[in-house]
Amino acid sequence: MELLISVWTFFQVNILTQPAFFLGIIVFVGYLLLGRPVYDALAGFIKATVGYLVLNVAAGGLVGNFRPILAGLKERFNLSAVVIDPYFGQTAAQQAIEGAGRSFSLMVIVLLIAFMVNIVLVIFRKYTKVRTVFITGHIMVQQSSTALWLVLFAFPELQDAGVIVMLGLLLGTYWSVFSNLTVEATQNLTEGGGFAIGHQQMFGVWLTDKVAGKFSKNSKKLEDITLPGFLSIFKESVVSTSILMFLFFGIIMGILGKDLMMTIDATYTGERNYIFYILEKSLYFAVYLQILQLGVRMFVSELTESFQGISNKLLPGSMPAIDCAATYGFGPGNAVTFGFLFGALGQFLAIIGLVVFKSPVLVITGFVPVFFDNATFAVYANHKGGMKAAMIIPFISGVIQVIGGGLAAYLFQLSQFGGWHGNFDWDTLWLGYGVIMKYGGYAGVAALVIGMLLIPQLQYRKNKKHYFMIAEDYEQYKEEIEAENQTEFSTEAA
Amino acid sequence: MKVLAACGSGMGSSQIIKMKITNVFKKLDIPLEIHHCAVSEAKTLAPSYDVVVCSNSLLDVFKNVDQSKTKIIGLKNLLSEKEIEEKVREIVLGE
Numbered sequence: 062m063e064l065l066i067s068v069w070t071f072f073q074v075n076i077l078t079q080p081a082f083f084l085g086i087i088v089f090v091g092y093l094l095l096g097r098p099v100y101d102a103l104a105g106f107i108k109a110t111v112g113y114l115v116l117n118v119a120a121g122g123l124v125g126n127f128r129p130i131l132a133g134l135k136e137r138f139n140l141s142a143v144v145i146d147p148y149f150g151q152t153a154a155q156q157a158i159e160g161a162g163r164s165f166s167l168m169v170i171v172l173l174i175a176f177m178v179n180i181v182l183v184i185f186r187k188y189t190k191v192r193t194v195f196i197t198g199h200i201m202v203q204q205s206s207t208a209l210w211l212v213l214f215a216f217p218e219l220q221d222a223g224v225i226v227m228l229g230l231l232l233g234t235y236w237s238v239f240s241n242l243t244v245e246a247t248q249n250l251t252e253g254g255g256f257a258i259g260h261q262q263m264f265g266v267w268l269t270d271k272v273a274g275k276f277s278k279n280s281k282k283l284e285d286i287t288l289p290g291f292l293s294i295f296k297e298s299v300v301s302t303s304i305l306m307f308l309f310f311g312i313i314m315g316i317l318g319k320d321l322m323m324t325i326d327a328t329y330t331g332e333r334n335y336i337f338y339i340l341e342k343s344l345y346f347a348v349y350l351q352i353l354q355l356g357v358r359m360f361v362s363e364l365t366e367s368f369q370g371i372s373n374k375l376l377p378g379s380m381p382a383i384d385c386a387a388t389y390g391f392g393p394g395n396a397v398t399f400g401f402l403f404g405a406l407g408q409f410l411a412i413i414g415l416v417v418f419k420s421p422v423l424v425i426t427g428f429v430p431v432f433f434d435n436a437t438f439a440v441y442a443n444h445k446g447g448m449k450a451a452m453i454i455p456f457i458s459g460v461i462q463v464i465g466g467g468l469a470a471y472l473f474q475l476s477q478f479g480g481w482h483g484n485f486d487w488d489t490l491w492l493g494y495g496v497i498m499k500y501g502g503y504a505g506v507a508a509l510v511i512g513m514l515l516i517p518q519l520q521y522r523k524n525k526k527h528y529f530m531i532a533e534d535y536e537q538y539k540e541e542i543e544a545e546n547q548t549e550f551s552t553e554a555a
Numbered sequence: 556m557k558v559l560a561a562c563g564s565g566m567g568s569s570q571i572i573k574m575k576i577t578n579v580f581k582k583l584d585i586p587l588e589i590h591h592c593a594v595s596e597a598k599t600l601a602p603s604y605d606v607v608v609c610s611n612s613l614l615d616v617f618k619n620v621d622q623s624k625t626k627i628i629g630l631k632n633l634l635s636e637k638e639i640e641e642k643v644r645e646i647v648l649g650e
Contacts, residue, residue, distance in 0.1 A: 197567050251632060255632075255635075293615050293616065296594065297595040300595070358591075361566055383571055384564075387632075387633045390612055391632070432563075
């Protein structure tokens with residue numbers, strides 16, 4: 062008995078609560094279960110573990126780089142600065158979780174359970190009406206992190222097991238139901254591309270698709286517009302991030318002043334020109350983001366291979382829900398830049414508005430939400446509504462991202478850690494979820510899960526005949542719709 | 556043949572492209588060495604690869620790459636093995 066306990070304690074202290082090793086073991090076991098040779102499984106273990114440790118190095122660097130600026134803002138203006146970006150948000154959530162004395166490996170377990178919930182819902186799709194499997198690994202990591210903090214924030218006394226079950230159910234249902242919501246719009250946009258969106262703005266995509274048509278009167282399409290060539294540099298995250306950070310931190314640190322920064326940051330002794338200090342600080346954000354993405358990429362590759370394998374084995378005929386960027390090829394080349402521009406505009410105006418109205422939280426634009434969410438919205442908006450829709454919808458989204466994001470960071474006490482998730486669904490839906498969990502308790506969570514599960518049922522009711530066909534056989538779906546339209550014409554003519 | 560799959564973040568789409576390309580090359584019976592990364596790195600790494608594959612929307616990032624040495628393939632549908640096979644045959648194999 063003693064031996065068992067000491068083995069378990071060893072496992073718990075050295076592996077279970079060490080996210081890097083825990084992830085590695087999961088990958089190792091996953092590969093073995095998929096029938097891969099032991100040496101492949103070993104390589105997988107190493108890549109996953111090292112990838113996670115790289116992420117930790119980057120997260121530490123990011124926090125350290127940001128700290129003097131956060132301190133300066135607090136001291137001079139009593140403001141918290143929050144970057145709305147999923148990588149910053151993930152780092153902030155990790156800090157908050159570890160600060161509350163919980164282990165970040167919970168995030169990995171939650172991810173697995175949520176994934177299994179998705180799979181189960183799809184296996185029983187005849188009853189659940191869920192057609193899609195969410196497999197975008199790095200997104201699952203980011204969302205598990207933020208959602209984990211939300212649950213710990215709302216239920217601080219809950220034991221690990223309870224947290225895992227609750228969050229697994231909530232997150233897994235969100236992944237299933239909301240990726241399923243994007244099927245019709247995406248099949249329509251891609252003319253049967255065979256995928257749905259599994260990303261961070263699925264609710265936003267559904268809204269955009271519903272609303273964009275209203276702008277189509279007298280609107281040109283983006284295909285007929287050419288944008289200036291220099292804008293293409295913004296498609297690269299390194300360039301965009303560096304420019305955005307220099308813009309924001311240039312203004313902030315300019316206002317804070319050289320003397321204040323010298324007292325706060327011991328490494329800055331004033332010999333160097335202040336502008337170069339600002340430039341260096343700004344570029345270091347891009348540096349740490351790159352390293353962070355490198356780490357995530359390493360362990361996510363391993364996770365995704367196993368996920369793909371599992372979902373192929375268990376769920377033939379289901380529809381993969383993947384990265385929103387997969388839709389970019391289906392819109393005109395400038396749609397992506399257009400969405401980014403108008404989204405950024407919306408964000409900047411909203412930020413200025415927050416400053417003017419003396420918000421306690423200063424929101425800073427992060428590359429991922431302003432680019433990916435709004436680029437995606439622009440593609441869907443242009444498809445149904447042309448240029449006007451592709452301008453207005455990303456703009457409004459930018460405003461919502463900032464206001465919702467700032468509010469979320471403030472309410473969920475992440476502003477001290479400097480980051481909030483930032484993507485559209487997380488500035489709207491999950492802002493609401495967090496509030497409901499905090500004030501609605503377990504009943505609130507149950508209501509959310511049940512409410513979400515009802516959505517595919519309602520979708521099915523509206524379109525019983527073609528509901529599964531549109532996902533499984535788009536060609537046949539199109540034929541039947543055309544045939545129905547023909548019969549309508551002939552009966553009208555008669 | 557050395558192939559590089561590239562996407563905006565280096566994680567989501569490029570992984571999918573990588574998987575699909577592996578299937579296509581297996582079918583065409585061409586030995587394959589494949590990596591994936593973000594589009595900014597792909598720009599610099601391109602000369603050391605035979606083929607770079609990315610979404611249509613990112614093709615302009617590679618406009619200065621020497622296409623006699625490295626073939627660039629832009630995809631409309633990242634999931635379509637049919638499209639990948641067509642383009643590989645046309646651009647890489649010159650059929």
